[in-house]
Amino acid sequence: MPLKAKPKKKAPAVKRPANAAARKAARRFAPDTVSARDEGGSTMKNNVTFRLEKAEDRGAVERLVRESFWNVYKPGCSEHYVIHVLRDDPAFVKELDFVMELDGEIIGQNMFMKTVINADDGRDVPVLTMGPICVAPALKRQGYGKAILDYSLEKAAALGFGAVLFEGNIGFYGKSGFDYARKFGIRYHDLPEGADDSFFLCKELIPGYLDGVTGVYQTPRGYYVSDEDVEEFDKAFPPKVKLKLPGQLFD
Numbered sequence: 001m002p003l004k005a006k007p008k009k010k011a012p013a014v015k016r017p018a019n020a021a022a023r024k025a026a027r028r029f030a031p032d033t034v035s036a037r038d039e040g041g042s043t044m045k046n047n048v049t050f051r052l053e054k055a056e057d058r059g060a061v062e063r064l065v066r067e068s069f070w071n072v073y074k075p076g077c078s079e080h081y082v083i084h085v086l087r088d089d090p091a092f093v094k095e096l097d098f099v100m101e102l103d104g105e106i107i108g109q110n111m112f113m114k115t116v117i118n119a120d121d122g123r124d125v126p127v128l129t130m131g132p133i134c135v136a137p138a139l140k141r142q143g144y145g146k147a148i149l150d151y152s153l154e155k156a157a158a159l160g161f162g163a164v165l166f167e168g169n170i171g172f173y174g175k176s177g178f179d180y181a182r183k184f185g186i187r188y189h190d191l192p193e194g195a196d197d198s199f200f201l202c203k204e205l206i207p208g209y210l211d212g213v214t215g216v217y218q219t220p221r222g223y224y225v226s227d228e229d230v231e232e233f234d235k236a237f238p239p240k241v242k243l244k245l246p247g248q249l250f251d
């Protein structure tokens with residue numbers, strides 16, 4: 001069943017803007033982080049390490065994701081449930097499911113899923129999509145996000161994956177070599193012609209991988225979760241106040 005035919009109550013995960021206004025807004029980033037940027041560039045500490053997520057990290061990672069995304073794109077968030085679901089998805093790449101530690105404490109995570117570009121010539125071109133990616137709220141805008149992003153992209157390239165496409169802010173991802181997917185001839189699924197597609201980004205991990213490819217990128221179905229399921233899952237976490245804040249993409 002194509003994504004657009006999914007039942008109405010299945011809302012896309014937060015990072016998948018559902019309408020033109022939201023897509024435009026997707027170019028902005030976490031509003032709580034923008035003003036906190038240090039003037040002097042990265043203040044990241046040296047004792048940062050990266051490793052694969054272990055089964056016993058899952059709870060801590062979901063709590064971290066919830067804290068990091070909470071009230072950023074909508075009142076509350078769904079990414080902690082999304083990551084919970086994606087780990088069991090056949091498209092999940094467990095070799096690229098990373099956490100970042102500072103002094104032994106998990107302060108960031110990133111993960112990847114396999115998907116395809118439905119090429120105009122009939123091929124399905126395998127690519128990766130990425131996220132959720134996050135950093136602990138208190139450590140945002142200090143270089144940690146870029147550090148885990150670059151580390152995980154390097155590992156994805158080493159595994160032989162050809163390209164990564166997803167929705168994000170060029171202000172952050174552009175620093176790690178992402179560009180607008182349209183420049184590679186790739187279109188976002190279900191986006192009307194002429195609509196703002198600047199949220200849709202791409203990076204080749206194998207130079208030239210997308211040469212001669214035009215087509216439509218597909219968001220893996222695992223990212224689509226229902227509000228009801230998120231609400232139910234969230235009950236297992238400490239209560240947290242949902243706030244409607246300026247800059248959020250969804251109600």
Ligand SMILES: CC(C)(COP(=O)(O)OP(=O)(O)OC[C@H]1O[C@@H](n2cnc3c(N)ncnc32)[C@H](O)[C@@H]1OP(=O)(O)O)[C@@H](O)C(=O)NCCC(=O)NCCS
Nearest residue numbers: 029030068133134135140141142143144145146168171172
């Ligand atoms: C998004 C997130 C992972 C970025 O990590 P971070 O540690 O805050 O970002 P960094 O400090 O590593 O920033 C790296 C570069 O991107 C830029 N950047 C970061 N956030 C940005 C923003 N909101 N707008 C524009 N540029 C931004 C920085 O200027 C920096 O470049 P510089 O060092 O040359 O100045 C982090 O803020 C986060 O966890 N946010 C909440 C969850 C989220 O939104 N995840 C992404 C969903 S698509």
